[in-house]
Amino acid sequence: MITITDLRKVYRQGSREVVALDGVSLSVAKGHIHGIIGHSGAGKSTLVRCLTLLDRPTSGSVSVDGRELAGVSDRELLSARRKxxxxxxxxxLFDSRTTAENVAYPLELLGTKRSKIKDKVSNLLDLVGLTxxxxxxxxxxxxxQKQRVGIARALATDPDVLLxxxxxxxxxxxxxxxxxxxIKDVRDRLEITVLIITHEMxxxxKACNSVSLLEAGKIVEHGPISEVVADIDGxxxxxxxxxxxxxxxDLPPGTIMDLLYSGADAxxxxxxxxxxxxxxDVNVLAGSVEDLGGAQFAHLRIHLPVGVDIDAVTAHLTASGIAVSVKEA
Amino acid sequence: MDWLTSLLENPGITTALPDAIIETLIMMVIASAATIVIGIPLGVVLFLTAPGGLTPVRWISAILSGLIVNITRSIPYAILMLALIPFTQWIVGTGIGPYAACVSLTIGTVPFFARLVETALRDIPSGKIDAALVMGSSRFQVVRKVLLPEAMPGIMAGITTMVVIVIGYSAMAGIVGGGGLGRLAYNYGFQRFDSQVMIVTIVIIVIIVQAVQATGDWLTRRVDHR
Structure with missing residues (x-):
């Protein structure tokens, strides 16, 4: 479980202040995979550097399983990073080290016994299929394969969160x-909390239970996948x-509306x-149907001819649990 | 055959050459070893304290990089070795001989070699240093377990270049009292117009340099897993 509360990061560029993170808050439950999506410049890299304590946040807190990380003293910094x-x-990866030696690196830092490192490394390589x-x-x-080694290495110190x-x-x-x-397999087996920062929807x-949209240093939308998809205007x-x-x-005159429905309705x-x-006559102009967050969702754009009672249609659809957004009359 | 016979009877070759080779090798080995021992830590400190480095310290960086390294590198070796003779006398007790020459050889090559080490360290992608830090490495662990092993191919190539330069400088140092092949070539080849000694000296120096280069290249390939 990781909880981020009102995280702010302000950089100084000469006399100018650049607000890279403007009060980011989010919480991911143990065993969940949470995606943070945003365009470049949205503050993703700054968020990563603050979470790994490569940069200290200006204010706010990051806590992993109840332990506060953002404010730790320099002395505790190294052990805090291992969470x-x-x-x-x-x-x-380190080019001068073999696969096994790369995975062993974080264990060497802890002064783990050689025989124990060997066992742990072979378990991890087995987990990622690179024995x-x-x-x-x-x-x-x-x-x-390199990324698999990277995942094995990240898991070597039994962290609570995989970033x-x-x-x-x-x-x-x-x-x-x-x-x-x-990543999903690792989550299932180790019940680890996963945070994926990406720009790819x-x-x-494919992987996330919930998602946050990061924009200009703020989270502008967030929630479980099935909830954020259901918000037709989101x-x-x-x-x-x-x-x-x-x-x-070249469409005949009429009304264009978008419909969004899920689950059994789909x-x-x-x-x-x-x-x-x-x-x-209902004319389907475009549509996509997909399984998202464990439910099936359909998003359709339809065209209705002139003379149709749009209010009545909307009321009928809404009553059936379908989200409606009238685009063009 | 006459040329070969006279070669084998030439005292410059039979008596002076073996000693000269040994003196040159003494200067090469001792000065190179001293340069490695001083230059690698100095290169690491230059890299760490530079602006944007792992532990930027402006005054250390300014003193080491600006004053010592840049100024020493600007002084031509021929002048440096003469200027250092009083210092060498104080350190070694004498200003002449191959051991004395090692002092100016080391001081002359350390700044250059430290820069090569610093460049090799700079070539490591910053993501690897971030990865080491994120895993909870101390700065000392980053240097010992990540920076130096990752930069080893570059450092090894730098050592090869440095040793070749030490051989070149040692010939210069030889003329003003260091001994070795440089003095042999000067005394016999130049002052006595003994072209035989001159040619043999050149051939031997070329062989030594090529052997160093080939060994260095082989070692560089051995440590390079990139």
């Missing part, structure tokens, strides 16, 4: 899926279940019911 295991975009590469150097590994900074941004789509599966879709919902941005040209024949009930 959070970190996975980097480019793995950042046969124990004596290979990083230059002999593929990008995905992944753009873990798949340097990988191809297939390897991305493998690494996300591994696909990562959030930006995360649009990003998770995108429809084409442009309205089609498999209901919403459109044909609507057509029969109001005796109208």
């Amino acid at each position: 959070i295991g970190m996975v980097f975009q480019h793995a950042n 046969q590469f124990a004596n290979a150097y990083p230059s002999q590994l593929s990008g995905g 992944c900074d753009e873990p798949t941004s340097a990988l191809d789509p297939k390897t991305t899926d493998e690494i996300l599966e591994l 696909g990562v959030v879709k 930006r995360l919902s649009h990003a998770l279940l995108p429809l084409p941005g442009e309205m089609p040209q 498999v209901h024949p919403v459109i044909s019911t609507l057509a029969r009930q109001f005796d109208i």
Whole structure:
């Protein structure tokens, strides 16, 4: 469990003050995977540096399983850092060390006995499926394999939180899926709390239970995936279940509306019911249907001809538990 | 055959050459070892205290980088070795001989070698240092367990370059009393117009330098896992 409360980070650039984090608060329960998504410049890197204590936040707190990290003394800094295991975009393995030696590094820092390091390293390599590469150097590994070593290394000191900074941004789509599966597998087996910082919505879709949208140093939307998707006017919902941005040209006059529905409703024949009930022609312009956060969601853009009672249609749809947003009349 | 016969009877070759080779090797080994022992810590301190380094300390960086390293590097070795003769007499007890020459050889190459070490350290991607810190390494552990091993290929290549330069400087030091192949070439080859000794000396120096370079390259490849 990790709780971040009102985290602020202000940099000085000459006489100018740059607010990189402007009161970020979030809480992730044990065993959950939380995504923090944002464009470059939103404050993602600053957040990572504050969470790992590479930079001290200006104010606010970070606590892991009830232990406050942000305000620790310099003396406790090194042990505080071990509460959070970190996975980097480019793995950042040490080229001079073999796979096994890389995973052993954090244990060497703790002065762990050699025999114990050996056991632990072989367990971790088994966990990430790299046992046969124990004596290979990083230059002999593929990008995905390097990231697996990075994950094993991050887990070596049994941290409470696994912090992944753009873990798949340097990988191809297939390897991305493998690494996300591994992160989920690790979460299931170790019941660890995972925080994934990313700019890729696909990562959030595939791996996360909940998500926060970071923008200009603030969290502007957040919640469990199924909740943020259900908010038809929300930006995360649009990003998770995108429809084409442009309205089609040369349409007959009428009304364009977006519908969003989930769960059991998603498999209901919403459109044909609507057509029969109001005796109208419904034209589907665009749509996407996906499994998100364990439920099925459908996002449709439909066109209704002139003369239809929009209020009545909206009332009917809303009564069936469908979110409606009228785009253009 | 005549040339070869006279070569084997030339006292410059039969008597003076073996001693000269040994003197040159003494200067090479001692000055290089001293340069490594002083230069690696100095390079690490230059890297750590530089602005934006792991522990930026402005005054240490200014003194080491600005004053000592940059100024010493600006003085041509031929002048430095002459200027250092009183200091050498105080340290070694004599201003001549291969051991005395090691003092100015070391002082002349340390700043240059420290810069090579600093450059090798700078080539390490900052993400690796971040990774080491995030895992809870102390600064000393970062230096010993990450920075030096990761920079070892660069440092090894730097050591090779430095040893070759020490050989070159040792010839210069030899002329003003250091002994070795430099003095042999000067005394016999230049002052007595003995072209045989001159040629043999050149061949031997080329062989020594090539041997150093080949060994250095081999060691660099051995430690390079990038």
